[in-house]
Amino acid sequence: MAEFIYLYHNTPQERDAAMGSPEAAQRNMTRWMEWMRGLEQGGHLKSAGQPLEKGGKVVRGGSGKGIITDGPFVEIKDVVGGYSIIEAKDLAEAAELAKGCPALDGPNGAVEVRPVMKMDF
Amino acid sequence: MELHEDLFRHEAGRMTAALTRLFGMQNLALAEDVVQDAFCRALELWPRRGVPPNPAAWLMTTARNRALDVIRQQRTASTFAPEIARLLDSEWTAAALVDEAFTPALIRDELLRMIFACCHPDLPESAQIALVLNILCGFGAPEIAAAFLERRSAIEKRITRGKKVLASTSRLTDLRAGDLAPRLAAVHRTLYLLFNEGYHGSSSRGVVRAQLCEEAIRLVTLLGEHEATAVPATFALGALMLLHAARLPARLDAAGDLIALWDQDRQRWDRDRIAQGRALLDRSASGTALSSYHVEAAIAAVHVGAASVAATDWRAIVELYDQLMVIAPSPVVALNRAVSLAERDGPPAGIAALQELDGDDRLAAYPFFPAARGELESRLGRTEAAARYFEEALRLARNDGERRFLERKLERLRS
Numbered sequence: 001m002a003e004f005i006y007l008y009h010n011t012p013q014e015r016d017a018a019m020g021s022p023e024a025a026q027r028n029m030t031r032w033m034e035w036m037r038g039l040e041q042g043g044h045l046k047s048a049g050q051p052l053e054k055g056g057k058v059v060r061g062g063s064g065k066g067i068i069t070d071g072p073f074v075e076i077k078d079v080v081g082g083y084s085i086i087e088a089k090d091l092a093e094a095a096e097l098a099k100g101c102p103a104l105d106g107p108n109g110a111v112e113v114r115p116v117m118k119m120d121f
Numbered sequence: 122m123e124l125h126e127d128l129f130r131h132e133a134g135r136m137t138a139a140l141t142r143l144f145g146m147q148n149l150a151l152a153e154d155v156v157q158d159a160f161c162r163a164l165e166l167w168p169r170r171g172v173p174p175n176p177a178a179w180l181m182t183t184a185r186n187r188a189l190d191v192i193r194q195q196r197t198a199s200t201f202a203p204e205i206a207r208l209l210d211s212e213w214t215a216a217a218l219v220d221e222a223f224t225p226a227l228i229r230d231e232l233l234r235m236i237f238a239c240c241h242p243d244l245p246e247s248a249q250i251a252l253v254l255n256i257l258c259g260f261g262a263p264e265i266a267a268a269f270l271e272r273r274s275a276i277e278k279r280i281t282r283g284k285k286v287l288a289s290t291s292r293l294t295d296l297r298a299g300d301l302a303p304r305l306a307a308v309h310r311t312l313y314l315l316f317n318e319g320y321h322g323s324s325s326r327g328v329v330r331a332q333l334c335e336e337a338i339r340l341v342t343l344l345g346e347h348e349a350t351a352v353p354a355t356f357a358l359g360a361l362m363l364l365h366a367a368r369l370p371a372r373l374d375a376a377g378d379l380i381a382l383w384d385q386d387r388q389r390w391d392r393d394r395i396a397q398g399r400a401l402l403d404r405s406a407s408g409t410a411l412s413s414y415h416v417e418a419a420i421a422a423v424h425v426g427a428a429s430v431a432a433t434d435w436r437a438i439v440e441l442y443d444q445l446m447v448i449a450p451s452p453v454v455a456l457n458r459a460v461s462l463a464e465r466d467g468p469p470a471g472i473a474a475l476q477e478l479d480g481d482d483r484l485a486a487y488p489f490f491p492a493a494r495g496e497l498e499s500r501l502g503r504t505e506a507a508a509r510y511f512e513e514a515l516r517l518a519r520n521d522g523e524r525r526f527l528e529r530k531l532e533r534l535r536s
Contacts, residue, residue, distance in 0.1 A: 015161070016157070018164075019157050019160045019161050019164060020157070020261065021259070021260070021261025021262075021263075021264070022129035022130040022132075022133040022160070022259035022260075022261070023129070023130065023259070023260060023261050023263075023264050024261060025129040025133075025157075025160040025163075025164070026124075026126070026127075026128065026129040026130065028164060029124060029129070029163065029164055029167060029168070030124060032164060032167075032168035033124065033167065033168045033172075035168065036168040036169065048168070048169035048170070049169065050169070051165030051166065051169070081165075082165060084169075
């Protein structure tokens with residue numbers, strides 16, 4: 001088994017829409033709970049991970065080296081709302097599993113699947 | 122821990138109520154933002170950590186903490202409820218006040234206040250209902266639009282305009298003073314229409330519709346719990362809802378189609394609801410004013426008290442409809458009276474009463490007017506005439522449920 005990280009991408013608008021009414025909130029909560037439970041029951045959930053706060057800072061290099069800005073959350077459309085750590089046979093399986101993620105319900109939602117490098121020394 | 126299916130809807134109303142007490146009605150949008158914020162926190166945590174043992178209390182605490190943050194950050198920028206603005210200036214009194222706003226008794230009072238706020242005399246009834254559903258029951262514009270067969274944009278506009286009117290009322294309604302009495306009739310009517318839309322509504326399906334009756338019962342129960350609104354008409358309205366809702370389990374067949382009172386399996390009527398409805402009807406029998414809700418509840422009580430259609434006391438029902446025609450005459454009441462008359466005196470008497478309603482344009486598009494005539498014609502063995510009336514009814518059917526109901530009638534007639 002290999003380890004993967006799921007980064008849940010969304011746009012602020014979609015995030016608001018997802019919780020825009022109590023009905024929507026109920027639907028989404030149910031979807032996310034089923035999603036996490038599914039991963040867990042399949043033996044794929046190494047860690048449910050953490051949500052990420054909305055705000056933050058970016059420290060840039062290059063010509064603007066050392067400049068600290070708010071964001072990327074204001075400038076860029078999509079934000080990483082949280083992450084989970086997954087166990088799967090290979091990248092193909094990890095990606096296939098991600099298809100059921102509720103983050104994909106909106107047109108701009110995405111799950112970034114990244115293999116965690118093995119460090120055996 | 123499983124999630125209760127109405128958790129977010131029910132808590133949204135309660136949280137908004139507590140928050141508008143602090144922020145003032147003019148900051149309703151801010152209150153709704155805080156509610157949404159609490160929901161977002163829940164969505165981030167619960168799927169990862171599991172649903173907390175008391176999810177409602179968790180949401181309330183989260184909203185309470187967020188309210189305190191908002192008050193700290195914005196107390197110089199915003200004007201909160203004028204009555205309490207001074208107390209929010211001090212950190213110590215602010216925290217105590219926020220805690221107080223989230224106590225169950227005050228939330229109940231605040232919900233009540235919001236019902237009255239939603240029934241603002243400057244708003245049309247359709248907007249009052251939309252606001253009650255949105256603010257107190259937690260339904261979004263798409264769900265309300267689906268329940269009332271209207272366009273989502275139309276409902277959105279109605280809610281936005283309504284909220285503007287609410288925001289302009291900066292003074293809190295005083296539950297003890299004379300503020301409630303003038304609007305109580307409008308509140309009763311709104312809840313009555315809400316219940317009716319769920320029970321007889323023009324759309325036959327949809328998730329929300331089935332819940333409209335439950336929401337109306339929940340809110341009328343709230344009215345009955347407060348001394349200022351626990352008047353005979355409130356109990357009568359509650360009785361009317363419960364006695365009708367008792368028949369809900371027998372009203373649809375397995376395919377979701379309507380079953381007429383004549384064909385319902387009375388074993389499936391909800392005995393608890395019948396008992397609760399009767400108890401409320403007893404409580405409503407005080408004072409001197411007889412409301413239309415009293416009479417309608419009494420009619421419903423006669424029906425649920427009968428073991429069969431034949432054993433029903435139609436004499437009592439016709440008398441009650443006669444009374445209703447005096448207090449609250451309407452063509453639909455007259456139609457129901459005619460049907461009851463046919464049960465008491467036979468089909469010809471019913472037909473004669475129906476003929477008096479011919480040409481009433483308020484019944485022109487109502488499918489159950491020709492359907493009632495068709496039913497009586499068929500009992501007299503006049504199959505062809507009956508089929509003509511049922512065909513006319515079928516043309517007027519407003520949804521699939523009504524259509525299938527009438528098609529089955531026609532099939533039975535022809536076989």
